[in-house]
Amino acid sequence: METSAYLDGVVEQTREFADLVDGGDAAAPVPTCPKWKLYDLVDHVGSVQRMVTMLVDDRMSDPADAFARYVPAPADPARWRDWLNDGAAEAQRAFTSVADDTPVWDPSGAAAGVPFWSRRLFGEACVHRADGTAALDADYRLRPEYAVEAVEDWLDTLTSEGYWENRPDFADGMRGEGQTLHFHATDATGEWLARRERDRVALERKHGEADLTLSGPATDLLLVISRRRPLAAAPSLEIEGDRALLDRWIEHMDWVTD
Numbered sequence: 001m002e003t004s005a006y007l008d009g010v011v012e013q014t015r016e017f018a019d020l021v022d023g024g025d026a027a028a029p030v031p032t033c034p035k036w037k038l039y040d041l042v043d044h045v046g047s048v049q050r051m052v053t054m055l056v057d058d059r060m061s062d063p064a065d066a067f068a069r070y071v072p073a074p075a076d077p078a079r080w081r082d083w084l085n086d087g088a089a090e091a092q093r094a095f096t097s098v099a100d101d102t103p104v105w106d107p108s109g110a111a112a113g114v115p116f117w118s119r120r121l122f123g124e125a126c127v128h129r130a131d132g133t134a135a136l137d138a139d140y141r142l143r144p145e146y147a148v149e150a151v152e153d154w155l156d157t158l159t160s161e162g163y164w165e166n167r168p169d170f171a172d173g174m175r176g177e178g179q180t181l182h183f184h185a186t187d188a189t190g191e192w193l194a195r196r197e198r199d200r201v202a203l204e205r206k207h208g209e210a211d212l213t214l215s216g217p218a219t220d221l222l223l224v225i226s227r228r229r230p231l232a233a234a235p236s237l238e239i240e241g242d243r244a245l246l247d248r249w250i251e252h253m254d255w256v257t258d
Contacts, residue, residue, distance in 0.1 A: 001149050003100055006118040007092040009146060010049070013125035014088035017045060020132045022081040030135040032228045038135050042080050043073035045128050049087040052117050056094040061105050091121060109161035123153030130228045140223070147218035148190035151183065152205075154226055155192050158253070159201040173252030174201050179245055182210035183225065185218035212241040227253055 001009070026039035033041065047070055054066040074083050095118055098104070104113030106120075126142060127150065133140040142150070157163060164171040176196025183192045184207070193210060195202040214221065216237035223229035224237060227250060231237065239246065 001119075001122075003095055003115060003118040006122040006149075007095050009122045009149070010118075010125050011085075011088045011092055013122070013129055013146075014045070014049070014084055017125065017129040017132050018081040018084040020129070020136060020138060021077070021084075023077050024080070024136060026075070026077055028135050030131050032131045032134045036131075038132075039073065039075075039077075041128060041131050041135065042077075042084065045124065046073050046084050046087045047071055048124060049091045049121060052121055053087070053091045053094045055104055056091075056098055056102075056114065056117065059098075059102060059104055061103065063105050088125075107160075107162040107166060108157065109165070119149070119153045120157065123150045123157070126150040126222070127154070127226050127228060130223060130226075134228070140219075142219045142222070144185065144188035144218045147222045148185050148188045151185065151190060151192070151218060151222050151225065154222065155183070155194065155203055159194065159203045161200070164200060170252055173248070175199075179242075180208070180210040180212070181245055181249060182208060182213040182215075183221055184213060184215035185221055186215055187217045190218055210241065212239070212243065212245040214239055214246060225250065225253075 021038060021042055024038050026037060028038040030036040030038060030041050050071045051066040054060065054069060055063060060066060074080065095114065098114055100114045102114050104117065106113040106116040108116050110116065126146060130140050158170070174196055175198055177198070179196045181194045185191070191205065191207050193204045193206055193208045214237055216234070220229070220234040220236050224231050224234050231250070
């Protein structure tokens, strides 16, 4: 997907999330993020979009100012819908004013801030909408092609140089001697081959033989590898090979629900 398509998706997914949480119980627990209440989830989604908007608008090379200008969510749940939708609209506006090669800070280490953040906001919106449905006991549906893009965001982000530097606990847990995991979406085009090496996880977008293969609908792949759904609750997924590799992979992503 191109940057503009990602932002269209951000607006769409935020709108669905906003409709879901509108007027909700701010103190409702979020089972998929045990340290959060519903207010924290709403605050995170909207404030991250606003901070990224600042990064892009001001072409920031250092994120400190954006963090300092953090904008919390309204305390009144009746104001959440407008606040969330306004933030997504502002993000979309900001991205239309820049090119993909406009210098903007990002934590990946790839020096590709505009494409990185457009995809990251999209992935965040998809995954955190799943958190909202878990908190409010609602159904979660996502178009397979959207789920594939969100899986791409998830895997590319957590295997990036910057994330390995920023999450040494995850990096230590993922170091390996060449063990491979293959993730395969069966209802949309999406395959990833991850190889655990000593200094990184090398990620390729291809089919290949692996020590562990996890395949099935893209949405179930997304929810399982992002720790939003236990593997036991996703019977549509098929596992071939060394199940312990998958268990270790998911176990060492505990920080993503912290």
